[in-house]
Each structure stands twice: as structure tokens, then as C-alpha cells.
Amino acid sequence: MTDKPVAREAVEAAVKGHNADYVEVRIDDTATTRLVYRGHELEEIGITEAFGGCARALVNGGWGFVSFNDPSQLRQRVEEAVAQARHVGKETSLLADVAPVVDEVKAEILKDPRKITLSTKKKLFDAYNDIMLGVEGVTSTNIVYWDGWKRTTFASSEGSYIEQERLDVGTRLAATAKRNGDMQQSSMSLGALNDFSYIETLDDAALLIGNRAVELLNAPYAEPGVYPVVLDPVLAGVFCHEAFGHLSESDFVYENDRMKEIMVLGREFGGKHLNIVDGAAVPGLRGSYKYDDEGTPAMKTDLIREGVLVGRLHSRETAGKMHEPPSGNARAIDYRFPPIVRMTNTYIEPSTSTFEEIIGDIKLGVYCKNWYGGTTSMEMFTFSAGEAYMIRDGQIAELVRPVKLTGNLFTTLQNIDRIGTDLDFNQGGGCGKGGQMPLPVSNGSPHIRIQDCVVGER
Amino acid sequence: MATDNIEQILANARRQGAQQAEVFRVDTEETPVKFEANRLKELNSRRTSGVALRVIKDGRIGFASSTRPGDVDDVVRGAIDTSPFGPEAQFDFPGLSEAAVVDSFDPTTQALTVDEMIQVGQALVDAVRRAEPDIQCDAQIRRAAGTVTLANSSGGHVNYTSSSFAAWIYGTLIRGTDMLFVGDGDIACGPQVDTRRIEATIVEQLERSRTNVTARTAEMPVIFTSIGVADALLPPLAMAFNGRLVHQAQSPLVGCLGEEKYDHRLTIYDDATMAMRPASRPFDDEGTPSRRIPLIDSGVVRSFMYDLQTAGHARTESTGSAERALTTQPGISLTSVVIETGDTTFADMVKGVKEGIVVEELMGAGQGNVMGGDFSGNVLLGYKIEGGEIVGRVKNTIVAGNVHLALKSIGAIGSEARWVSGTVYTPPILIEKLAVSADAT
Numbered sequence: 001m002t003d004k005p006v007a008r009e010a011v012e013a014a015v016k017g018h019n020a021d022y023v024e025v026r027i028d029d030t031a032t033t034r035l036v037y038r039g040h041e042l043e044e045i046g047i048t049e050a051f052g053g054c055a056r057a058l059v060n061g062g063w064g065f066v067s068f069n070d071p072s073q074l075r076q077r078v079e080e081a082v083a084q085a086r087h088v089g090k091e092t093s094l095l096a097d098v099a100p101v102v103d104e105v106k107a108e109i110l111k112d113p114r115k116i117t118l119s120t121k122k123k124l125f126d127a128y129n130d131i132m133l134g135v136e137g138v139t140s141t142n143i144v145y146w147d148g149w150k151r152t153t154f155a156s157s158e159g160s161y162i163e164q165e166r167l168d169v170g171t172r173l174a175a176t177a178k179r180n181g182d183m184q185q186s187s188m189s190l191g192a193l194n195d196f197s198y199i200e201t202l203d204d205a206a207l208l209i210g211n212r213a214v215e216l217l218n219a220p221y222a223e224p225g226v227y228p229v230v231l232d233p234v235l236a237g238v239f240c241h242e243a244f245g246h247l248s249e250s251d252f253v254y255e256n257d258r259m260k261e262i263m264v265l266g267r268e269f270g271g272k273h274l275n276i277v278d279g280a281a282v283p284g285l286r287g288s289y290k291y292d293d294e295g296t297p298a299m300k301t302d303l304i305r306e307g308v309l310v311g312r313l314h315s316r317e318t319a320g321k322m323h324e325p326p327s328g329n330a331r332a333i334d335y336r337f338p339p340i341v342r343m344t345n346t347y348i349e350p351s352t353s354t355f356e357e358i359i360g361d362i363k364l365g366v367y368c369k370n371w372y373g374g375t376t377s378m379e380m381f382t383f384s385a386g387e388a389y390m391i392r393d394g395q396i397a398e399l400v401r402p403v404k405l406t407g408n409l410f411t412t413l414q415n416i417d418r419i420g421t422d423l424d425f426n427q428g429g430g431c432g433k434g435g436q437m438p439l440p441v442s443n444g445s446p447h448i449r450i451q452d453c454v455v456g457e458r
Numbered sequence: 459m460a461t462d463n464i465e466q467i468l469a470n471a472r473r474q475g476a477q478q479a480e481v482f483r484v485d486t487e488e489t490p491v492k493f494e495a496n497r498l499k500e501l502n503s504r505r506t507s508g509v510a511l512r513v514i515k516d517g518r519i520g521f522a523s524s525t526r527p528g529d530v531d532d533v534v535r536g537a538i539d540t541s542p543f544g545p546e547a548q549f550d551f552p553g554l555s556e557a558a559v560v561d562s563f564d565p566t567t568q569a570l571t572v573d574e575m576i577q578v579g580q581a582l583v584d585a586v587r588r589a590e591p592d593i594q595c596d597a598q599i600r601r602a603a604g605t606v607t608l609a610n611s612s613g614g615h616v617n618y619t620s621s622s623f624a625a626w627i628y629g630t631l632i633r634g635t636d637m638l639f640v641g642d643g644d645i646a647c648g649p650q651v652d653t654r655r656i657e658a659t660i661v662e663q664l665e666r667s668r669t670n671v672t673a674r675t676a677e678m679p680v681i682f683t684s685i686g687v688a689d690a691l692l693p694p695l696a697m698a699f700n701g702r703l704v705h706q707a708q709s710p711l712v713g714c715l716g717e718e719k720y721d722h723r724l725t726i727y728d729d730a731t732m733a734m735r736p737a738s739r740p741f742d743d744e745g746t747p748s749r750r751i752p753l754i755d756s757g758v759v760r761s762f763m764y765d766l767q768t769a770g771h772a773r774t775e776s777t778g779s780a781e782r783a784l785t786t787q788p789g790i791s792l793t794s795v796v797i798e799t800g801d802t803t804f805a806d807m808v809k810g811v812k813e814g815i816v817v818e819e820l821m822g823a824g825q826g827n828v829m830g831g832d833f834s835g836n837v838l839l840g841y842k843i844e845g846g847e848i849v850g851r852v853k854n855t856i857v858a859g860n861v862h863l864a865l866k867s868i869g870a871i872g873s874e875a876r877w878v879s880g881t882v883y884t885p886p887i888l889i890e891k892l893a894v895s896a897d898a899t
Contacts, residue, residue, distance in 0.1 A: 032785070038702065049526055049532055052525055065503075066503050067502075119542075224895035372825040373824070373826075408854055409635075454856060456856030
């Protein structure tokens with residue numbers, strides 16, 4: 001799939017000479033392989049090729065957007081988008097300046113999943129499945145694996161022409177244990193950019209997941225209430241993404257005066273030890289890229305520095321309207337959607353606390369590891385642990401069933417009183433927003449401790 | 459041209475050794491009109507078409523799909539190449555069969571102009587802002603039409619077109635650092651979306667949220683509104699009726715057919731044959747005729763949902779529950795769900811509760827041990843009941859439970875039902891006791 005369905009000249013010609021403030025075309029070419037197991041059975045194996053494009057236009061502050069699979073009348077599609085934008089636009093167009101770029105970005109592939117035969121992939125996952133099913137008490141499993149190659153071609157009326165390639169690899173392993181109508185599940189998700197090798201060494205992980213599912217049958221529910229909680233780097237990364245990351249996305253802020261007051265730069269959100277960063281320019285992670293879907297170069301943006309809000313994530317429009325520098329965070333999941341402001345690699349920077357310092361003085365608390373998921377409404381957020389233990393008198397005590405945690409932006413970040421040294425990244429997640437899901441992102445953190453966190457029963 | 463393409467793919471697949479083959483083609487056209495910050499922001503039009511091919515070769519299923527126009531060779535090659543590794547087919551593709559006439563196409567939807575859609579959206583935004591001038595609204599009005607074409611080597615052929623019209627509005631009201639999110643919407647086949655109900659729902663949400671109150675960490679009665687039932691209770695419940703999870707012993711309802719597992723007042727069915735519902739269709743996505751599927755009948759587990767492959771494994775027949783996206787093989791899914799009404803008005807339900815919670819929306823309810831029936835979420839929009847009255851909005855509060863246990867101890871089922879998201883028709887339901895944890899500080 002390396003032949004180009006639309007020639008560069010045709011794409012560049014299609015965006016030129018329109019009576020619009022701004023015009024862009026984006027074309028996606030993808031090839032995906034997917035395997036799904038449920039129980040002993042390989043339930044699904046398939047190959048998907050997607051090709052499609054879109055045209056977006058801005059006229060007097062109004063946007064038009066047209067997506068299609070058939071690229072043969074590209075210029076006409078652009079004209080449709082311009083006509084739509086003209087129909088909407090009644091104000092002034094404002095986009096932050098970004099220098100036009102002409103570039104071709106090849107994926108720096110470490111181990112290419114496309115060079116590994118279907119039969120090798122199947123053998124590998126057969127083995128993981130057998131390990132999980134071999135654990136006494138495991139009644140079923142679920143495995144999803146996919147690898148996807150994608151080439152995006154972008155051209156704008158400002159003279160940018162960018163071709164970018166990437167290769168995503170991901171898997172989720174889950175085991176279910178069942179006894180007397182009671183059922184527990186344990187799972188792990190992981191993903192990698194441009195590298196299949198992460199997928200090849202999951203024997204130990206598979207065994208752990210199988211064993212954990214069975215152990216959970218014997219575990220009690222945690223007593224719901226308010227506790228000091230300690231989060232491992234994986235769950236703390238999810239916390240960072242949900243609790244704060246989404247609110248740093250400027251499309252929630254730029255048209256809302258009240259929200260601007262709340263999210264004013266300089267506002268204190270946490271202690272001096274709290275530093276939060278987002279950036280696609282951090283290399284080699286699932287949220288990494290060279291240019292975003294508006295052709296803006298990737299950057300690394302400080303969001304919170306020493307507890308104080310210092311920056312936010314932008315598209316060209318939100319940056320332009322808020323008179324702030326663009327950050328390269330406009331992303332679209334595919335050609336069917338216009339780019340919106342999204343996170344990339346979001347993380348809490350390491351501080352100085354050792355794990356012993358973090359749990360040592362907790363009389364009664366909860367240690368939460370791994371994740372099921374997370375979501376936010378800006379002010380309030382929830383995230384759920386895949387694994388939880390009580391902390392009693394400074395020691396990790398009994399395993400309890402997975403818990404749901406909830407917090408409030410304006411108190412929970414302030415309640416982080418310990419940040420560890422052991423920064424690690426969670427690459428297994430996909431982020432959803434505005435119907436665009438799952439977008440590859442990563443998030444990370446060291447171990448952190450939060451005082452007075454609401455813990456739900458399940 | 460679509461039909462030629464399909465015949466060509468079927469013929470090529472057979473030539474390359476497939477004993478059976480099936481082509482699934484979708485062509486959709488959508489026009490969303492988007493409002494942001496109370497004003498018109500963006501017009502979209504999305505045209506999507508593509509084909510998916512399933513083959514059965516030497517007893518195994520291969521699959522490939524493509525949205526590349528005119529792509530025949532790659533799709534056939536992909537399906538043939540994956541087949542040696544695919545699952546053993548437990549079925550034959552169905553031939554022609556009689557299906558009920560199911561009408562889900564309203565030609566007046568396609569005749570709507572963009573300006574008419576803009577008017578619907580602007581009227582909704584204006585109405586909500588009359589009720590609360592400080593609110594900031596995002597809205598989306600969308601019309602869509604889609605044609606599904608399915609043909610297989612057994613002579614099965616399906617072709618139908620459906621239409622939909624959707625209106626959604628979300629409002630954000632910020633007071634200090636307190637954020638309130640309200641919203642509602644509807645989807646129908648034609649333009650007759652009930653915008654008055656949407657407005658009334660949002661006005662009611664705003665009224666009930668005028669003051670914030672704190673909940674207590676305790677077990678207490680919880681009323682799920684129609685929106686609450688559809689969002690928080692139905693997804694974990696429906697999962698247990700998925701025939702694939704039942705067959706693989708992952709559903710807690712394994713072996714429970716015919717047993718009274720729920721309150722005897724509870725009756726739920728799935729029905730893709732209702733006229734002019736957006737999820738209605740004459741056939742499912744494998745060509746099996748649609749039918750009404752009783753799931754729970756007066757508390758008794760009546761049937762599970764099946765597609766062809768799962769039905770083959772379970773030695774039963776497909777219930778016409780196969781649904782697929784272009785890029786994946788069929789899965790088992792609800793279409794339009796009806797939960798039958800009870801005899802208690804919402805007002806009486808509230809009156810009967812000394813201390814409790816009303817849940818409109820739980821945030822994060824779909825995380826956790828959903829397969830086991832657990833649900834748990836932060837009350838994104840919900841209210842506290844004290845002494846038989848709604849006294850205000852609760853925040854920083856988690857409501858948690860297990861849907862299979864909760865629906866055994868139903869306090870009351872509402873007498874007033876409504877459609878939620880155009881696909882779930884449900885009354886409010888009062889659960890006698892659920893775990894509530896709240897930050898009382």
C-alpha cells in the first residue's frame with residue numbers, strides 16, 4: 001500500500017485559488033490487521049484497508065467540512081466545504097500564525113508487525129491465551145490485538161504539504177474467573193508506536209492476569225468512603241489525563257468567559273512539587289508525532305509549573321482567539337472528522353518521595369494500580385483502578401476488588417501531597433472526545449499520594 | 459455500480475477457492491450542523507462507503523474490508539489470506555427469506571434544507587437560554603441516510619435504506635468554580651423530533667439543580683430517571699444477554715433461561731421491527747430477518763441474543779441481532795429496546811423516599827467489572843431526595859451496585875416512559891437500596 005492514490009500535484013492544486021480565508025485537504029491511507037480471541041477460540045481475524053479524505057474551509061469565522069472516500073473530484077469537494085463555510089461565517093476568521101511546511105515524515109520502525117506473518121502472530125497469542133486459560137479457576141479470556149499503518153497527506157492553502165507515516169501496535173489481554181455466580185476480571189492493555197517487540201514478551205503478564213482474576217474472587221469489596229490513596233504510575237497517568245489534561249484543552253475555554261476566569265494563567269492548582277507537561281515532541285510514545293493535523297509542528301507544553309497553571313493545549317483557532325502561541329495539539333482520529341484540540345503524551349514530572357515515604361505514614365488507605373478507564377466532566381472526574389490493596393499502618397495489606405475513584409479538579413490536585421521519583425508511561429489507552437475514539441495517547445507519572453479521595457465500592 | 463462491484467467480489471472469492479462468500483456494503487450520507495457557544499459554528503457533510511467480505515474456505519472464516527473505491531482484488535486477497543487462521547464456521551450464509559416490511563425511511567428527512575436544520579438548532583439554543591440566560595450551549599442537528607446492501611453465495615440478497623434526524627443540545631452553566639452540565643436529545647427517522655420535550659427536560663434539569671446539597675455515605679434508595687436507566691443500568695444488563703458471552707460462560711446468566719432472576723414487574727424486549735424507529739431494519743447485518751426478542755418477561759429470563767456464528771456454537775438459531783461496522787466482523791447488539799412501564803408516577807416515587815438519590819447521569823458507569831453486572835459512577839447529574847422532595851443537586855458522589863442484584867429489589871417502576879437517544883424506551887426505575895459514597899466536606 002505505498003502507491004499514492006492521489007498525486008501530490010492534484011492535492012496541491014485542489015487547495016489553491018479559493019475565495020476563502022483558509023482551506024486544507026487531508027487524505028488518510030491505512031492498513032490494519034486485527035485478531036480477537038474469546039475463550040479457546042480465535043473469534044475474529046481480519047485485514048482492513050481504509051482510504052478517505054476530507055476538505056475543510058474557513059470563511060469569516062465559519063467552518064465547512066466535507067469527507068469522502070472517492071478522491072476523484074477533489075477540487076469539487078473543497079468547493080463544497082468553502083460554500084458551507086461561507087454559509088456559516090458571519091464574524092472574523094482568526095488562526096494563529098504557523099509557518100508553512102513541506103516535509104515527508106517516514107515512520108522510524110523498530111520492529112515491523114507487517115513483516116511478521118499471520119501464523120506467527122497467531123502462535124504468539126495462542127500461547128498467551130493458553131497461559132491464561134491454564135490458570136485453575138479462569139473460565140474465559142478475551143484478547144484483542146491490532147496493528148495499523150497509516151499515512152496522512154496534508155495540504156493547505158498557505159502552502160504546507162506534509163506526508164506523515166505511523167505504525168500503531170496494541171493489545172489487551174483479559175481473564176475472567178467465575179465461582180458460584182460471582183465473576184471477576186483482570187486485564188492489561190498496552191500499545192507501542194512503530195514497534196512490535198513489546199508484544200512478544202507477555203508470558204509473565206498473561207500468567208499474572210490469570211492469577212489475579214482468580215485471586216479477586218476471594219477478595220472483599222473495599223469499604224466505600226474517603227481515604228488517602230496512593231496511585232501507581234499507570235493509574236496516576238490516567239488520573240493526570242482525566243483530572244487535569246482535558247481541562248487544559250482550550251476548545252473548552254476559548255469561547256467561554258466564565259471558563260476563562262477559572263482557567264486563568266497564573267492560577268494555583270497544586271503544591272510546588274506539581275509539574276504537568278503535554279507534548280507530541282516527546283519522542284517514541286503513542287502520542288508522539290512531528291506535525292499535528294493542521295500542520296503545526298509538535299511541541300512540549302508546560303501546563304502546570306510548580307503548582308501554577310502556565311499553559312494550555314491549542315489548535316490554530318483557539319490559539320488565535322486567545323492570543324496564545326499554538327501548541328500543535330489539533331488532532332483528528334481519521335478523515336471523517338475535523339481536527340479538535342487533543343492531548344498527546346501527558347505526564348506528571350517526577351519529584352523526590354520514595355515509595356516508603358509515600359505509604360509509610362498512612363494508617364488506613366488504598367493503594368490503587370492499573371486502570372479500567374477514566375472520564376471527566378471538567379470539574380469532576382472518575383477513574384477506576386484495575387487492582388487495589390488496602391494500606392494498613394504504613395504497609396500494603398489485603399487485595400480488595402477494583403475500586404472507582406472520584407475527585408474534583410479544584411481540590412484533588414491540591415490534595416496531592418507526595419510525588420515519587422519513578423516516572424513511567426501508560427501506553428495502553430485510547431482517548432475519546434467529540435465522537436472521536438480511540439485516539440492514541442500516552443500518559444505518565446511517578447507514584448503519587450492523594451489525601452481525602454472519594455472511593456466507591458466497585 | 460454498487461451491485462456490479464458486489465457480484466464481482468463474490469465471483470472472485472469463489473474463483474479463489476472460497477466455498478461461500480458474503481459481501482456487506484454500506485453507503486451513508488450525513489449532514490451535521492454544529493452550534494458552539496450559542497451560535498452556528500460548522501457545517502459538515504460526510505459521505506462514507508465501503509465493502510466488507512467474509513469468506514468460508516475449507517470450513518474457516520476469512521475477513522477483509524476496504525473503503526478504497528473499486529477495491530476488489532485486495533479485499534478478496536485479504537479475506538482468502540486470513541481464512542486459514544480464522545475460526546471454524548458454524549453456519550452457512552442464509553439464502554433468501556421472508557422478512558416483515560420494516561419502514562425506517564422518511565423521504566422528508568432528505569428534503570430538509572441546511573437552513574431548516576439551522577433554524578431547529580437556533581430555536582433550541584434560544585429556548586434553553588430563555589430559561590437560563592447565563593448558560594452556554596452547544597448543539598448538533600443532523601440528518602442522515604444510509605443504504606445497506608448484503609449479498610451472499612447462497613442467493614441471499616438484502617437492500618434497504620433508512621433515514622434519521624437527530625437533535626442534541628448540551629448546556630454548561632458555571633457559577634464560581636461550580637459547573638453544571640445539562641443536556642438531552644432525540645433521534646427519529648423523520649424530522650418530527652420532539653424538541654419541546656428536549657427543552658422541557660433541560661428546563662427541569664436546571665430547576666432541580668438550583669442549589670447544591672451534599673449526600674451521605676450510606677446505603678439508600680436510588681431512582682434512575684429514563685436517561686439514567688438507559689445510560690447506567692441497561693449497558694451492563696444487556697451484556698449478560700449477549701449469546702456469545704452466554705455460550706462462553708462469561709455471562710452471569712448462564713443456565714438461567716426460564717428462571718425468575720428479576721423483580722416480577724420487569725419486562726424488557728428488543729425489537730428491530732417497530733415502524734419508523736431509527737434502529738429498525740428488515741434484516742440484521744447478516745441477512746437474518748429482524749424479530750422481536752423477549753429478554754425479560756415478568757422477571758423471567760426469556761431469551762438471549764444471537765448472530766449466526768454464535769447460534770451455530772450454541773446449537774440454536776440467530777435472533778437477527780448481528781450488527782457490524784464496516785471494519786469488523788458482526789457482533790451481537792441491541793437495536794430498539796423497550797422496558798415496559800409500571801404503575802407509579804415519578805412524583806409518587808419521589809414522595810415515597812425519605813432519603814435518597816435521583817440519578818440522571820452517572821459518569822464512568824461503563825468502567826469496572828461490567829461483564830459481571832457491576833456499575834459505578836460519579837453522579838454527573840443527579841439530585842438528593844429528603845422527606846419525599848427533591849432538594850437540590852448532588853456532586854462528588856459515587857453510586858455503585860450490581861445491576862442483576864439491583865433489578866431484583868426494584869421499589870417501583872414508573873408509569874411514564876420516554877425514548878432515550880431514540881433507541882431505548884424506558885420509564886424511571888426506583889432501586890430500593892444502593893451504595894452511595896459521598897465527599898461530605
